Amino acid sequence: LHEEDSDRVYDLVEPLHPADIADLFELVDERERLTLARSIRDLMGVEVIAEMNDWVREALMEALPADVVAEIAGELDTDDAVAMLEDLDEEDQQAVLAEMEPEDRAAIESALSYPDESAGRMMSRDHVAVPETMTVGDLIDYLREHRELPTEFWEVFCVDPMHRPVGTCALSWILRCPRNIPLYDVMARDQTLIPADMDQEEVALRFQKYALISAAVVDKSGRLIGQITVDDIVHIIQEEAGEDALLLSGAGDGDINEPIRDAYSARVRWLIANLLTATLASSVIAMFEDTISRMVALATLMPIVAGLGGNAGTQTLAVTVRALATNQLTASNAWRAVRRELSIALLNGCTVAVVIGIAVSLIFGNVILGLVIALAMMTNILIAGMAGVFVPLTLERLKADPAIASSIFVTMTTDSMGFLVFLGLATVSGLVG
Amino acid sequence: LHEEDSDRVYDLVEPLHPADIADLFELVDERERLTLARSIRDLMGVEVIAEMNDWVREALMEALPADVVAEIAGELDTDDAVAMLEDLDEEDQQAVLAEMEPEDRAAIESALSYPDESAGRMMSRDHVAVPETMTVGDLIDYLREHRELPTEFWEVFCVDPMHRPVGTCALSWILRCPRNIPLYDVMARDQTLIPADMDQEEVALRFQKYALISAAVVDKSGRLIGQITVDDIVHIIQEEAGEDALLLSGAGDGDINEPIRDAYSARVRWLIANLLTATLASSVIAMFEDTISRMVALATLMPIVAGLGGNAGTQTLAVTVRALATNQLTASNAWRAVRRELSIALLNGCTVAVVIGIAVSLIFGNVILGLVIALAMMTNILIAGMAGVFVPLTLERLKADPAIASSIFVTMTTDSMGFLVFLGLATVSGLVG
CATH class of the missing domain: 1.25.60.10 (MgtE N-terminal domain-like)
Incomplete structure (x- = not known):
């Protein structure tokens, strides 16, 4: 080719x-x-x-x-x-x-x-709007005679004399009614109107929730100015839902056709931010240099405590960010979500703590070391669960996108706390004499 | 309430x-x-x-x-x-x-x-199928007379005497044509047929790509057996696209309404798998206990090298998994994607290496230590870029879902290689004397 x-x-x-x-x-x-x-x-x-x-x-x-x-x-x-x-x-x-x-x-x-990414940007101005007093027969004749109307439409909007939408007729209803029926007996009055300045993500959620095929877009005074059809929404749902994985990883737009220059600039900023938070974790370790020099095995084991905490935190984070993005998680059920995540963290923490505690006791022949790592692991997985749910909830409340910045804060917490709890317990337990 | x-x-x-x-x-x-x-x-x-x-x-x-x-x-x-x-x-x-x-x-x-999650499961059996020889007028009369037909449909399917679909008419075309026109002059012959055993993710991609409102579902012999409408697809696109972030983090289904028992069982399995791979990284560190005991600062710095590598790997992974899921990345442009990711990794690696090299040289007053960490960081970010693109591509080729298992392999690689390269370079450079 x-x-x-x-x-x-x-x-x-x-x-x-x-x-x-x-x-x-x-x-x-x-x-x-x-x-x-x-x-x-x-x-x-x-x-x-x-x-x-x-x-x-x-x-x-x-x-x-x-x-x-x-x-x-x-x-x-x-x-x-x-x-x-x-x-x-x-x-x-x-x-x-x-x-x-x-x-x-x-x-x-x-x-x-x-505004960018608003309903007004994505709407099509072509739409069919007729008075509700028209009959089905007149509408069909009107559609046959007016060649300048859009060729693809799925619903006809009925408007009042001020051009404000009062109802919607699916084309299948029109086709199935006798010609003499007026549209106000056919149309659904219960309609979802989209304000022109609504964000596209919100528009997509409406389409999804109410299973819409098309919807009327209205300006500030409530006048019909265009329509949005579901085929334009499908791309947005795909983009917005897929975005989370990219944003959580700091990969920016993440499209493989994005110029290398743009991808580099988005990703390197994130790496530098992570470098700064990583130095925090490093300085925690530095506080315990004396402890480590007396028992180098601690240096071998400490990344496990920090790493597993990071994993557990990322799991909770992914679930929370997803639930926030789909409006499943709101202020009214936030506490239930927190309780749920902490219960799961408690179960995960116990399981992992028992496994690693026994393994380390046996491999190193040191039960105290086993107890120290088990307790540190338990604590860090609980901290991870808390960070994974509170960080995105807080960002959401501050009107920031929880997918963008959460994971830096969560990993920073699980790394620093993992090292602090593990090395701290090792020091105070008298493990290193 | x-x-x-x-x-x-x-x-x-x-x-x-x-x-x-x-x-x-x-x-x-x-x-x-x-x-x-x-x-x-x-x-x-x-x-x-x-x-x-x-x-x-x-x-x-x-x-x-x-x-x-x-x-x-x-x-x-x-x-x-x-x-x-x-x-x-x-x-x-x-x-x-x-x-x-x-x-x-x-x-x-x-x-x-x-099969579960196939077109046959999600299709609706209710649909309107008529012979292509019918005229627009006869179709309208047929729709008006037959009350048992579905109430909501957006397209009429034309079928041959064997009930195989030969064309599709959007309702708007039917409404706009004079009554005496036969359907074969109205219908689009170019149609997207969905085999009943097609996976729902593939169905969703078809709907999105061809901007479909509804599509005919056919059995193995090509007979029309049902239809799928876009409102059912919207949920699937949302789920499938949002799934990546959850799968990459090992959070399973990740729905906040999932019972705690199920969520625990999905997540703890992932944490135990991560525990096993983390022991690999630990055993790499254990090989260098002697080096660390001679220079404890290495223990302070080593998590930075591993952690940044992990971040860079996750970025590449998120981009690659997303591109694979949306069919943007296929066998024919895989090498271009690999070259692209390696170029970005090279740029990121150089930038981060310079920053950390200078910072460590100044803070520790040790230029060799600065050079060692800069070189290790550079290498690990390059390794991360390779792992982030090759692991999901390989899993895809093995017909496994790249979102499920990739991140365990990638973090395992960046952790172990980060420790190995950094501590290895520190040992051979004569840094610790």
């Missing part, structure tokens, strides 16, 4: 679905992407561009002149055009907007005026 | 959406759930039960007699009834099935015959 013979490439790519062509761009090497785009120029429909990975698309768009990008943006649906343009830097964005038709430009500029 | 006065509770709960009532069950204490269910008995519609968290529902269902569960299952859509019954243990399941209407029982038994 190399670009020597562009006709052969064209023949191979032609039968593919636009989403598959978009994926193809991710698979080929960065330097070959432009060559590929040139060989299959007339297959590069707007669907292909809409489906592309953000990073891949951004790089391609930056390589194209502003008027070509403007032409592509004009053909895309508003929401896809916005997704494409919001990634460009300010200057390129202005250049592209200047080249666009006034009407498209106005739509995009108005979408860009909403 | 306590259950003293069940009438007041009823009045408070009555105006809520079924999904909100289902959430309420998660928020109240376990012991109060049955009381709550009793107070609002006639609000406990099937929608509430379908929306409940799996664990909460399972506990409630186990508390109810088989004939009541059977009655509830009979009212639910097949897919929701299957989701409810598959969690029960074999004996309860049989008892409930025995109480059901023969027709419902046959539908559920046939769904349960497909």
Whole structure:
């Protein structure tokens, strides 16, 4: 599949679905992407561009002149055009907007005026809104006659004279009702309205909770200004839910198409922050240099106490962050979650303490050392459980994203406390004489 | 909101959406759930039960007699009834099935015959299938006359005389076409068919990739047997994408409603596995007891080298696991991903090595110690980058889930190698004389 013979490439790519062509761009090497785009120029429909990975698309768009990008943006649906343009830097964005038709430009500029990652950015302005007094028959005739209406929609919104949504009709209900029934007898009045400035994560949770296919987006005065359909939400749910693992590890965006420079800058910042917290753990060890020099076996065993505590803390953390992200954990059941995590920590702590206590007593032939490590392990796993649930709860209460900073604090706690409790107990127990 | 006065509770709960009532069950204490269910008995519609968290529902269902569960299952859509019954243990399941209407029982038994988490389990048998030769007008009349058809559907499937799907019509296309047009001129022939034994994760990726609203499910001979709609997929995308963070940390299912016993058993197994790998790191340290006893500062610094390596490895791991889960990373671009991760590791390694090298040289007034730790850090971050990308790729190739076991192997590698390289270099460099 190399670009020597562009006709052969064209023949191979032609039968593919636009989403598959978009994926193809991710698979080929960065330097070959432009060559590929040139060989299959007339297959590069707007669907292909809409489906592309953000990073891949951004790089391609930056390589194209502003008027070509403007032409592509004009053909895309508003929401896809916005997704494409919001990634460009300010200057390129202005250049592209200047080249666009006034009407498209106005739509995009108005979408860009909403906050990043808000409903206003992702909504499509195309929607079908009709008065609730219309009958099913009139609606069907209206849809047949008005060619300029969107081609893909799943629900029709009924609005009052002020253009405020009053009900929603699924197309299946419309199809199954006799022509003379008015829409106010068909529509569901119980609807989920999305304010234009709502965060996309919240929008996704609403769609999921109420099993929505589409939803009306309203402005501050309650007027219907667009709709969001579930196919746009699916990407967001995927991204937001998958983000936790990346954020907890400090891997930033974590997309394999992100430029190396950006990935490096996100990850190295995290490593340096971890370096600083690691020095805290080191200084705890330094306090016990005398104890260690009298019994070097302690240096051998101390990473086990700190490491297992870190593992236990990460488990609790992952569960808590997930429950917070899905709104399963709120202020009203926080104490129950805390009690639950501490019970699990107690059970885990006892089990691990017994195993390591017996193993160390036997291997080192030293029961006191076994007791010291068992007690230290028990304590550190309990501390880990507390840190794993309290750190994210506190960050959430402080309106910070618990997935971003929690794991640094939790590992710092389990490392330092692991060393402190283990070496401290070894010192005071008279183990090292 | 306590259950003293069940009438007041009823009045408070009555105006809520079924999904909100289902959430309420998660928020109240376990012991109060049955009381709550009793107070609002006639609000406990099937929608509430379908929306409940799996664990909460399972506990409630186990508390109810088989004939009541059977009655509830009979009212639910097949897919929701299957989701409810598959969690029960074999004996309860049989008892409930025995109480059901023969027709419902046959539908559920046939769904349960497909593998766990497959398309056959989650599909709904209710769907609209018509011959492609029907006209738009005839279809509308057919839908109006046949009351037994499903109430919620978004696409109509066209089938051949063997009941094999040949095309799909979105309802909006049907509504917008004149009555005399035959369906074969309206339908999209390019459709995504889902084999009944396809894994739900794969189904979710298809829906996401091709922006599907619903899709036909076919059996081995290609006959249409049901449909899957996007609202069922949204939960799966959410679960599958969020699972990575939990699996990487060894927290098992990680749902805060999971019984403590199950959570303990999942997590303690992981901690014991980590205990075993931690002893490997310990035995590496034990090899250098003599070196440490001659320079206790090494014991202070060694956790930094191992810990930062662990962090860097976890970052690479999170990115790789995510890319594998979303099919962004496949055999054809694996080498590019490896090169990318190693480049980032090289940059991270150099940066962290310079910082720690200078800091240690200054703090300990020992340039050789600074050089040793810088070189060890550099090496360990490179090793971490390799482990973080090769371990999940290898597990994937061995058909194991890379999210489950990767992190144990990666931390084991970064811990052992961190200690080995740092203490080894300290020994051979002549640092400890």
